[in-house]
Amino acid sequence: MTRRTYYIETYGCQMNEHDSEKMAAMLDKLGMSAASAPDTAEVLIINTCSIREKAEHKVYSALGKFKSLKTRKPDTAIIVAGCVAQQEKNKLLKKVPHLDAVLGTHHISELPRILDKIRAKKSRITSTDFVEDVQSLHMVAPLKGANPVCSFVTIMQGCSNFCTYCVVPFTRGPEQSRHMDEILEEVTRLAGTGIREITLLGQNVNAYGKDLARGYAFADLLRHLDGIPGLARIRFTTSHPRDFDDSIIAAMTNLETVCEHIHLPLQSGSDSVLSAMHRGYSFAEYLAKVDSLRDSIPHVAITTDMIVGFPGETEADFMKTLEALERIRFDQIFSFKYSARPSTAAQSMPDHIPESVKIERLSRVHELQDQITEQYHRSAEGSVEEILAEGIRPQSSQVFGRTRTNKIVNLEDPDLICPGELVRVRITEGLKHSLRAVRAV
Structure with a gap:
């Protein structure tokens, strides 16, 4: 008997990648197998990102391509999951008649039940409300993902910072931490299968534990994970500078398995832009934390995110971003043009920057950072x-x-x-x- 097949197309961050791994694990458990291409699958899932407008457009483009497939194979189940699903909700079903279900970020574990409903042809389905207990979101954890050596482990869900450009609080909900015992159990199980490196995931991993009754901090979690048999390396992403403190620096310095790398998004070198973004720190405060980290770990690698063309960003503001790149000399950056997102405060701000200016500024950022990154790589020769x-x-x-x-x-x-x-x-x-x-x- 031929096994039923599925195909998952994933956009966005590591958390989306990990959510796709969880959905694949659920489908595998149902006796299904992964298809090599969409047109050979009986279940099609698009796991979506809405951080930038371009990623959102990719979703609608993919759904358009799947329309003819649905016409040829009417029993094919087409599901949109992830952040665009959470953001658009029922609007997706109205815009895309051949779509069967919309599965929000808090409902990944419901995938088998959703498929049963689709097969029964009861109705088209939307499941996008936020749940109060984040623990239920992690009931399904893949034994192994696509990488047999490295694995993601989600330690918290959501974000409560409400940066004015960011849609995450609206698509992932408020910050909720998993219980430490569950995380330790999952990591121990993964290490027992041969996983040598884990990356702890959260929209703001530094805030881990603040919402738990026992009051754990992120550094406490790192200390408990250090030394698990078989585990060689621990990484984590993403960190918020406001919550990055000396306890985390101490953990990175003293714990053998915690790697000497941190992703610490700056977003802009201008204090006025940082204030408009509602980031909660000044450039001087960010710089002080970087200097403190480098004092403790001179060879630490620091990567970051940068946004250019935020509403109201002047040429002088932008020059401060270039100066920040020169001063800090990040190992690598991920830089983007500002993109207006639904429900965010920045969407209605005045003085939006022309697209041509954003493109030009982004090009200057890339040119400078490419030089810095290549210098780092050249300096490593012989080491x-x-x-x-x-x-x-x-x-x-x-x-x-x-x-x-x-x-x-x-x-x-x-x-x-x-x-x-x-x-x-x-x-x-x-x-x-x-x-x-x-x-x-």
Whole structure:
């Protein structure tokens, strides 16, 4: 008997990727198997992101392509999940007649029940209300994801900061932390299956525990996770500068498995823009935390997010962002043009920046940061690093992995190296986006 098949298309952040892994695990448990392409699947799921307008447009484009497939195969179940589902709700069903269900961010675990309803042809379904107890969102945790060595672990859901440009509080709900015991159990189970590295996920991981009755802090969680048998590395993302404190710096400094890398979104170098964004810190306060971190861990890698063209951003404001890049010298940045999002305060602010100006400013940011990142990579030449081997590239048969500071390394002599192995390598060449290396003697 042929197994039923599914296809999941994912847009957005690591949390979306992890949600897709959870949905795949549920479908696998139902006896289904993953299809290699949408037109061979009986269940199509688009797991969506609404952080930027471009990602939202991709969703509607994909749904348009699936219309002809639904015409040819009427029994195909088409579901939109994730942040656009949460944002648009019933509007999606009205706009897309061939769509069967809209599954919000708090209802991933309901996927099997939703499929049963679709098969029974009872009705088209919307499930998008927020639940009060976040623990139910994590009842399904995949034994392993696509990477056999590294895994995501969600430690909290939602955000309560309401930055004026960000739709996350409206699509993921308020901050809610998972119980520490559940997280420890999940990580221990993953380590027992061969997972060597975990990345702790949350819209603001630094706020972990503030809503729990026992009053755990994020640094407490890191201390409890450190030393789990088989676990070699712990990463986490994303951190909010306002909640990044000395206890986290101490954990990064003293705990063996916590990697020397942090993603700490700055967003702008201008205090007036940061205030308009409702970020809750000044550039000087952000810089003081970076300096404190580097005093404790001189070789730490710091990455960040930047938004250009926020409403009211002057050329002088933008120049402060370029000056911030020069002063801090991030290892890497993820930079974006401001995009107006539904329900956010910035959408109705005056003085929106012309698209041509945003494009030009983004280009200047990319040009400067590319130079800085390449300088970091060139300066690594000749150094000895430890990488965690993650896999083998099919095209070149090269082993690839990452340093503790999250640099991608391609190994030129991969013989007898297995995924999951910690390998000491010598960097032979620093490229624009990665490093080349040989095994260190």
